[in-house]
Amino acid sequence: MNEEVDMIIEMASDQMKAAIEHLEKELSHLRAGKASPRMLDSVMVDYYGTMTPLAQTSSITTPDAKTIVVQPWEKGMIAPIEKAIINANLGFNPDNNGEIIRIFIPPLTEERRRSLVKDVHKEGESAKVSIRNARRDANEQLKRLKKDGLSEDIEKDGLDQVQKITDQYSKKADEVLADKEKEILTV
Numbered sequence: 001m002n003e004e005v006d007m008i009i010e011m012a013s014d015q016m017k018a019a020i021e022h023l024e025k026e027l028s029h030l031r032a033g034k035a036s037p038r039m040l041d042s043v044m045v046d047y048y049g050t051m052t053p054l055a056q057t058s059s060i061t062t063p064d065a066k067t068i069v070v071q072p073w074e075k076g077m078i079a080p081i082e083k084a085i086i087n088a089n090l091g092f093n094p095d096n097n098g099e100i101i102r103i104f105i106p107p108l109t110e111e112r113r114r115s116l117v118k119d120v121h122k123e124g125e126s127a128k129v130s131i132r133n134a135r136r137d138a139n140e141q142l143k144r145l146k147k148d149g150l151s152e153d154i155e156k157d158g159l160d161q162v163q164k165i166t167d168q169y170s171k172k173a174d175e176v177l178a179d180k181e182k183e184i185l186t187v
Contacts, residue, residue: 002145002150002154002158004145004150005142005145005150005154005155005157005158008138008141008142008145008158008162009138009158009161009162009165011138012134012135012137012138012162012165012166013165013169015130015131015133015134015137016130016131016134016135016165016166016169017169018130019127019128019130019131019134019169019173020127020131020169020172020173020176022127022130023123023124023126023127023173023176023177024176026123027120027123027176027177027180028041029041029042030116030119030120030180030184034065034066034105034183035062035064035065035066035067035068035103035105036062036068037055037060037061037062037068039068039090039092039105040054040055040060040068040070040085040088040090040103041053041054041055042088042090043084043085043088043090044084044088045057045077045080045081045084046080046083046084047077047080054070054081054084054085057072057073057074057077057081058070058071058072058073058077058081059071059073065105066104066105067102067103067104067105068102068103068105069100069101069102069103070085070094070100070101070102070103071099071100071101072100072101075098075099078096078098078099078101079096081101082094082096082101085101085103091106092105108184113184113185116184117181117184117185120177120180120181120184121177121181123177124173124174124176124177127173128170128173131166131169131170131173132166134166135162135163135165135166138158138162139159139162142155142158142159142162143155
């Protein structure tokens with residue numbers, strides 16, 4: 001094809017891949033009733049006046065499927081970490097024994113599961129919109145190149161390739177959503 005066309009297609013593919021990666025990252029924060037250290041990724045702790053991610057102030061482990069254990073590297077950080085977990089509004093009730101913080105993951109109610117599935121679908125729709133926007137931008141760039149002298153055949157091939165990539169990433173988004181929905185609805 002043409003170098004510019006290849007570059008446009010590659011940029012569109014990169015944007016679509018980024019949309020899928022963002023979707024996977026956002027879905028990892030939704031809890032499906034199973035404990036995961038990633039559930040605490042959004043928690044920021046006041047570490048001597050600086051807001052710091054929890055993972056940089058302590059060790060986070062999951063000894064079983066229903067428990068997360070946070071072990072601060074400094075005992076003096078237990079109270080600020082406990083406060084940060086509560087303030088993160090994740091629905092967790094940390095249990096502090098003076099040395100470690102245990103977080104018991106309550107089982108999800110049917111109503112909460114349905115609510116989480118709705119959240120999953122919102123995130124999925126957002127990812128699909130990003131994928132379609134990348135396709136639109138690539139198509140507009142290809143049409144602009146055609147006005148600047150690109151042959152019709154090369155433009156059509158480029159548009160077809162962009163559509164194939166779009167279909168591929170949309171299918172991937174659907175698969176990620178289906179997996180997360182199954183995980184949430186499995187009791």
